[in-house]
Amino acid sequence: MAETIITTQEIWVTRREEARRAWYRFRSSTLALVGLGIVLGMAAVAILAPYIAPYPQHAGGFVDFANTFQPPSRAHLFGTDDVGRDVFTRVLFGARISLFTGFVVLSIALAIGIPLGLIAGYWTGWVSSLIMRITDVFLALPSIVLALAVAAVLKPTLTNAMIAIAFTWWPWYTRLVYGEVLSIKQEAFVEASRSVGASPWRIAFREILPNAWSPIVVKLTLDMGFVILVETGLSFLGLGAQPPTPAWGTMIAEGRIYMPANWWLATFPGLAIFLTVLGFNLLGDGLRDVFDVQIEQWRGGA
Amino acid sequence: MQAEPLLEIRNLSIHFHTYEGRARVINGIELVIGKGESVALVGETGCGKSITAKAILGLLPPNAEVVSGRILFQGQDLLRLKEEELRRIRGRHIAMIFQDPSTALNPVFTVGEQLMDVLIYRDTQGPGRRKDGAFRRHSALRQRCLEMLQLVRIPDPEATMARYPNELSGGMRQRVLIALALLQGPELVIADEIGTALDVSIQDQILQELKELVRTQGTSVLYITHNLGVARMVSDRVYVMYAGEVVEVAPTDTLFRRQLHPYAQGLLAAVPRLTGAIGGGIEGRIPDYIASPPACRFEPRCPYRMPICTEVRPPLVEVEAGRWVACHLYPHPRRDGA
Amino acid sequence: MNAALVEAIDVRKIFPLTTGLFRRRVGEVRAVDGVTLTVQAGETLAVVGESGSGKTTLAKVLIGLLPPTSGVIRFDGVPLTGLDDRSWRSIRRQMQIVFQDPASSLNPRKRVKDIVGEPLEVHGIGTPAERLRRVAELLERVELPPRDFLFRYPHTLSGGQRQRVAIARALALNPKFVVLDEPTSALDVSVQAKIVALLRKLQQEFTLTYLFISHDLSLVRTVADTIAVMYLGKIVEIAPAGELFRTPAHPYTRALLSAIPVVDDAERALVPERIPLSGEIPSAARIPPGCPFHPRCYARIEGCERIVPEPVEIAPGHFVRCLLYDPAFGAPGLAGRVPVISRESMGRGGTVGGMG
Numbered sequence: 004m005a006e007t008i009i010t011t012q013e014i015w016v017t018r019r020e021e022a023r024r025a026w027y028r029f030r031s032s033t034l035a036l037v038g039l040g041i042v043l044g045m046a047a048v049a050i051l052a053p054y055i056a057p058y059p060q061h062a063g064g065f066v067d068f069a070n071t072f073q074p075p076s077r078a079h080l081f082g083t084d085d086v087g088r089d090v091f092t093r094v095l096f097g098a099r100i101s102l103f104t105g106f107v108v109l110s111i112a113l114a115i116g117i118p119l120g121l122i123a124g125y126w127t128g129w130v131s132s133l134i135m136r137i138t139d140v141f142l143a144l145p146s147i148v149l150a151l152a153v154a155a156v157l158k159p160t161l162t163n164a165m166i167a168i169a170f171t172w173w174p175w176y177t178r179l180v181y182g183e184v185l186s187i188k189q190e191a192f193v194e195a196s197r198s199v200g201a202s203p204w205r206i207a208f209r210e211i212l213p214n215a216w217s218p219i220v221v222k223l224t225l226d227m228g229f230v231i232l233v234e235t236g237l238s239f240l241g242l243g244a245q246p247p248t249p250a251w252g253t254m255i256a257e258g259r260i261y262m263p264a265n266w267w268l269a270t271f272p273g274l275a276i277f278l279t280v281l282g283f284n285l286l287g288d289g290l291r292d293v294f295d296v297q298i299e300q301w302r303g304g305a
Numbered sequence: 306m307q308a309e310p311l312l313e314i315r316n317l318s319i320h321f322h323t324y325e326g327r328a329r330v331i332n333g334i335e336l337v338i339g340k341g342e343s344v345a346l347v348g349e350t351g352c353g354k355s356i357t358a359k360a361i362l363g364l365l366p367p368n369a370e371v372v373s374g375r376i377l378f379q380g381q382d383l384l385r386l387k388e389e390e391l392r393r394i395r396g397r398h399i400a401m402i403f404q405d406p407s408t409a410l411n412p413v414f415t416v417g418e419q420l421m422d423v424l425i426y427r428d429t430q431g432p433g434r435r436k437d438g439a440f441r442r443h444s445a446l447r448q449r450c451l452e453m454l455q456l457v458r459i460p461d462p463e464a465t466m467a468r469y470p471n472e473l474s475g476g477m478r479q480r481v482l483i484a485l486a487l488l489q490g491p492e493l494v495i496a497d498e499i500g501t502a503l504d505v506s507i508q509d510q511i512l513q514e515l516k517e518l519v520r521t522q523g524t525s526v527l528y529i530t531h532n533l534g535v536a537r538m539v540s541d542r543v544y545v546m547y548a549g550e551v552v553e554v555a556p557t558d559t560l561f562r563r564q565l566h567p568y569a570q571g572l573l574a575a576v577p578r579l580t581g582a583i584g585g586g587i588e589g590r591i592p593d594y595i596a597s598p599p600a601c602r603f604e605p606r607c608p609y610r611m612p613i614c615t616e617v618r619p620p621l622v623e624v625e626a627g628r629w630v631a632c633h634l635y636p637h638p639r640r641d642g643a
Numbered sequence: 644m645n646a647a648l649v650e651a652i653d654v655r656k657i658f659p660l661t662t663g664l665f666r667r668r669v670g671e672v673r674a675v676d677g678v679t680l681t682v683q684a685g686e687t688l689a690v691v692g693e694s695g696s697g698k699t700t701l702a703k704v705l706i707g708l709l710p711p712t713s714g715v716i717r718f719d720g721v722p723l724t725g726l727d728d729r730s731w732r733s734i735r736r737q738m739q740i741v742f743q744d745p746a747s748s749l750n751p752r753k754r755v756k757d758i759v760g761e762p763l764e765v766h767g768i769g770t771p772a773e774r775l776r777r778v779a780e781l782l783e784r785v786e787l788p789p790r791d792f793l794f795r796y797p798h799t800l801s802g803g804q805r806q807r808v809a810i811a812r813a814l815a816l817n818p819k820f821v822v823l824d825e826p827t828s829a830l831d832v833s834v835q836a837k838i839v840a841l842l843r844k845l846q847q848e849f850t851l852t853y854l855f856i857s858h859d860l861s862l863v864r865t866v867a868d869t870i871a872v873m874y875l876g877k878i879v880e881i882a883p884a885g886e887l888f889r890t891p892a893h894p895y896t897r898a899l900l901s902a903i904p905v906v907d908d909a910e911r912a913l914v915p916e917r918i919p920l921s922g923e924i925p926s927a928a929r930i931p932p933g934c935p936f937h938p939r940c941y942a943r944i945e946g947c948e949r950i951v952p953e954p955v956e957i958a959p960g961h962f963v964r965c966l967l968y969d970p971a972f973g974a975p976g977l978a979g980r981v982p983v984i985s986r987e988s989m990g991r992g993g994t995v996g997g998m999g
Contacts, residue, residue: 017794027324191748195812198708198740199762200732213752349831350802474923475694504693505858506920509902513919531831534904561906575836576861576906579888579913583865586836591799 028293035289041282049098061088062096064247072265082267084258090267093249094275100250101279104165104234105227111169112176113223117212119173120180125188125207135181138174146171147233154242161250164243168233172226179222183215190214217294224287228280234277251276310377311525312338312361312493314400317374319353319360321594327344328594331356332549332602333374335621337494343516345528345540345557349572351591353549354529358495360384361527362399363391378493397427400486404498410470415590416481417466420450423488453484458514476507483515487522494519495527497617500535512539537561542627545569548591548602550622554629565630567607601633609634647717648852649682649705649820654714654893656697660928672928674700675711676876676935679954682820685847687853689867689884691899695927696873698856702822705854706738707731718820736766738814743825745805747796755808756783756793760813781811784848785841801802803834807841814845822854827862839866861903864888870958872896875927875935878954882961888913892963894942894977934966942967942980 029035054060057080068088073081081090123134139147146168153167187193188211196210237243238252246253251272258268319331331353338344348354359365361376361383378399383391390440403409411419415428424446447466454462455481470478479499486494496515500508516539519526530536536543536557543560545553545568553566574584589606598604604614613633620630656675659668674697682688692698703709705716707723716723718734726734739762742748748756759778763769769777779789785807797805806826813821823842827835843866846853857863863870864884871881872893880893891897898918905911922939925931931938937947947966954962955969966972967980 021796024324107887130929191742191744192750195740195742195748195809196750196761196765199765199812199816200735201761207767208905210750213749216752349833406942476923504924506693506899507923510919532904532908533832537906538904562908572833573831573906575678577836577839577859577865578907579861579864579903579910581864581884583839583862584836585840587833634902 006163025293029221029289032289032292034285035292038282038285038287038289041278042286044278045098045102045282048095048101052095052099055081056089056092056095058089058092062091062249072261074265075267081271082265083259084254084268085265090254090271093253093254094271096249097254097272097275098279100161100244100248101231101234101276102170102227104161105230107165108169108172108230108234109223109226111165112172112226113219115173116176117180117219120177121184121207121212123177124181124184125203136175138177138181141171141174142178144171147236150233151240153241154237159242159245161238161244161248164234164237167237168230173231174217175222175226179218180215184211185212185217187211221287221291221294224283224290228283228287231276231279231283309340310337310372311340311342311379312336312527313375313377314361315375315377315458317357317360317376318372319365320370320372321366322368322370323385323595325380326595329597330369330549330594330599331360334546334549334551334569336544336551338527340492341520341523341525342542343519343526343528343540345536345543346546347530347533347543348546349591351533351548354546355497356526357546358497362395362401363388367583388461396423396491397489398491399493400489400491400493401495401497402482402486405502406475406482407470407502409482410478412416412470415467415469416454416473417447417450420453420481420485420488421446422467423485424449427489439498450484450488453488454481456487456518457481457484459484475503475513479503479507479511483518483520487518487524490522491524492602493525493527495529497529498531501532504567508535510541515539515599533561533573539566545572548597549594550602550631551629552603552631554621556627559628565628565635566603567634568603568633569610571608601631646684647681648684648719649854650715650717651678651680651701651705652715652717654678654701654704654716655712656700656709670928672926673876673930674927675704676930678714678873678876678878680871680878680881682852682854683847683868684819684852685850687855687866689855689857689863689870690873690878691857691863691870692873693827693858693924695924697876697927698873699824701873702740702824702854702856705734706740706820706822708740709917732766736762736816737818738820738822739816740819740822740824741806741809741813741826744829746797746829747804748809749805751797752791753796755795755797755800757953758797758808759811759815762812766816768816777815778811781814782808783812785811786843787811787890801834802830803838806830806838810838810841810845810922814849817849818851819851820854822856824856825858826855828857828859835862842866860899872899875925875930877935877964878962879936879965880961880963881954882958886958886961890958890961891915891976892957892961892968893936893965893969894940894980895936897977898941934964944972944975946972 056062065088069081070087071085073079073083079089079091081094084090103278119134119138123131149171150167153170154164157163157167193210194205196206234243235250235252235255238250239256241256244250244253246257254272255269261268314336316332316333316335317331318329318333321328321330334357336346336357346354346357356365359370363383371384372386378394383394450466451462454465459465459477459480465473465477470481473481500511503511512535528536528539540557543555543557544551545566547568553560553564553569560569561573565572568587571584571587575586577583587606592598592602592605598615600616600618601614604610607614611633619631619633622631622637623629624635624637650894654675655673655677658672658673658674660670661667662669676697679699680688690698690701704711718738721734723734729781756775756778759781760774763774763777768774779793782789782792787807797808800808827838831837842853845851855863855866867884869881870884870887871878872895873879874895880887880891880896887896888900891900897915898920901915901918903914905914918941920939925938933948933950933951937943939949944966950966952964952966952969954964956962957968966975968974
């Protein structure tokens with residue numbers, strides 16, 4: 004029996020249709036589109052920084068005492084800083100650091116938080132209680148304070164800052180996933196899978212987790228902004244990226260003593276932070292609206 | 306049995322704007338409810354009966370557009386009223402009893418608070434309101450609430466006033482919803498699939514009591530239901546809806562004895578009988594409202610279809626006294642002659 | 644003579660109610676309270692009841708989704724307890740269930756092909772290509788053209804189509820016994836008729852045995868060979884379908900039948916005069932002593948509040964749990980005890996027994 008049941012092309016058509024539909028919903032919110040634009044822009048900047056920065060060599064240690072404190076001009080869009088480096092270039096490179104940090108921290112948080120949340124939610128009993136109590140302990144500590152403490156104990160480097168932040172971030176995902184699993188496991192299709200003989204692991208990962216993604220994705224997007232804020236805070240305090248690394252927080256720390264006369268040293272990195280966090284927030288809100296509609300749709304039934 | 310009309314829907318058409326295009330969900334319907342009359346609007350999922358109810362109360366979703374028609378109530382066209390004027394009508398003159406008793410009541414307020422809320426709000430909104438006198442009138446309002454609870458056969462009205470909705474059984478909650486709707490003495494009540502979330506014996510009880518209650522109060526009722534047995538039990542006249550159109554209208558007993566429209570016939574045949582017989586259902590599915598059939602919307606599924614059914618939309622015409630049908634099978638002198 | 648495929652002997656399922664940190668037991672919910680029945684191979688047994696009757700719990704216990712608190716369940720002669728893993732898996736494949744709400748019984752994130760193919764995947768049957776072929780075959784059996792439906796998501800399907808997918812999934816492992824838990828309650832009447840026709844066709848083609856759970860007596864009349872009426876965890880009456888409708892014995896059964904809204908004038912003769920029931924169904928956590936129905940029963944006699952009636956066979960295959968048929972009480976039957984309702988007394992709020 005070698006008849007084709009359905010061609011690959013037809014599959015592609017269906018998938019393209021679904022993608023188009025999702026895009027249509029997303030598109031209806033202007034702010035979400037703005038957010039998406041900003042995020043994509045920032046991502047592009049981060050990836051292409053070495054190629055689009057006018058003075059890539061200024062990103063690290065570089066001095067040009069002849070050109071210090073130049074105000075913004077055609078040659079230096081954001082001016083130069085206290086040792087003559089081009090601020091615009093450094094802001095562009097700063098994007099790499101911030102986005103990279105966010106990415107790493109959230110990856111760790113997901114890797115720890117999701118499995119723990121799944122286990123705690125699906126298997127009840129002392130394991131679940133233990134996991135959730137430990138999570139509660141971590142949640143009770145304010146993330147910045149904990150990150151500070153951890154970073155202070157370890158040597159102040161960017162890597163250690165990332166570890167510190169991830170340390171405080173994973174419990175939120177555990178709790179989120181835990182709540183979702185609790186409600187999803189009541190659904191009839193979970194019972195249907197059980198009745199077919201599926202093992203608990205299979206059910207947890209193949210049935211329940213795919214249904215829990217929406218709030219996770221939304222939270223991830225919103226969190227990017229907040230993680231970046233915490234990272235800049237740490238860098239600002241000298242506990243994260245060290246000079247001459249062009250992290251935005253570090254740049255603000257170095258540049259603020261020259262305010263308000265040489266305002267461009269601290270202001271542009273500050274604006275960059277603002278724009279990035281705003282972009283992620285708008286995108287996250289937009290995604291949440293899209294997902295809410297989806298959930299309403301399938302729950303509402305035909 | 307022409308009672309004086311209380312509500313008249315004339316040539317109502319509603320389109321929804323969706324991603325795929327313009328969905329012609331309601332396609333020119335006519336409906337009349339007389340004073341003191343109980344009318345059932347019967348149809349299956351997606352036929353537009355709930356949308357019709359929402360249109361009457363002005364509760365349509367934002368992507369709905371009323372492209373034509375009028376809804377006349379007490380001399381006013383409800384579709385042309387502003388929101389504030391509609392608000393004065395909602396609850397006081399036209400009330401809705403919702404379908405699911407477990408979600409339609411606010412779980413954080415007691416029954417008494419929710420009932421009183423309705424009356425207090427009315428009291429402070431009407432002409433000649435006296436905020437200072439509000440306290441004095443509370444006991445009178447409370448008395449009215451208790452009376453209402455008694456009318457809907459709640460065994461211990463005093464105690465029930467102090468209870469929260471989740472402390473009551475499904476049947477009790479449904480009765481509270483009915484009380485809420487009738488509290489202000491509306492002329493028209495819209496009952497949207499009530500009882501479907503309840504056990505059959507309770508549903509039966511409640512519908513019988515409601516039927517009696519509206520008879521004594523002279524209230525008109527529009528029953529929205531997909532359950533033909535319920536429609537038979539509670540209504541004087543039945544409107545059968547299919548795909549956004551009214552396809553047959555008749556007095557209840559007449560309709561159940563003999564249906565004219567093929568859809569109505571198929572529908573009745575599909576109801577399981579106590580003899581053990583059950584019809585085969587109706588082939589096909591409801592049409593796509595965006596690319597709907599050009600003339601008769603039932604034509605693709607109709608066992609009696611003729612060429613004219615794809616060319617001319619059959620109008621709703623009166624073929625006998627009080628019996629209307631929209632189908633080319635029934636020659637009508639006035640329509641065909643001219 | 645058909646062999647018994649599924650047998651339940653005095654099955655009970657009790658859920659404890661606990662409070663507090665240490666899970667102190669404060670009560671129990673007797674969802675299934677001593678049920679004995681037999682399902683013959685190839686037939687359809689319907690279990691009818693309202694909420695709290697325990698019919699869904701009974702179904703889950705019968706196919707092994709829930710362990711019984713006590714009692715024996717046998718499938719094809721084999722008791723379901725004390726089986727090793729392999730035997731258990733092999734038996735479980737022969738019993739499947741179709742759930743009530745098609746909207747929630749299908750995983751919204753999975754495509755139809757994955758939903759229907761899941762049983763095959765879980766049990767490691769065939770290669771992915773073979774599984775796809777089998778899924779396509781199953782979809783054809785339930786009258787859904789595979790090309791159009793394999794890659795769809797449940798939210799793009801209508802209620803009837805979703806239920807067909809659920810049925811296809813239930814048939815994937817070639818079961819002998821299928822439990823249908825209110826399979827058409829969420830569907831429109833015309834769609835229901837088609838699903839019923841489909842179920843009948845499949846039963847013929849595959850020699851299936853059905854356990855059909857429903858609250859809809861007239862629907863059950865069209866599909867069942869035998870009907871069992873449940874109330875608060877007990878089967879109060881069980882009889883061949885036609886017999887139950889012609890001569891309902893238990894007061895509850897009679898009241899249920901009388902409440903069926905008939906659409907045909909011809910049917911009116913088949914239904915007893917309206918018997919309104921007083922009160923509401925008690926919670927299954929507070930089952931009344933003696934006969935569970937006695938507080939609402941219009942025909943109760945002295946003793947009903949103390950004694951739990953045992954099943955009595957009043958005709959071949961027709962059993963009733965009611966003291967009115969118990970020889971020890973003179974077996975007076977129901978005659979003359981059915982309340983007569985006049986139209987006037989109905990109108991004036993005079994329902995028999997009042998509201999509790």
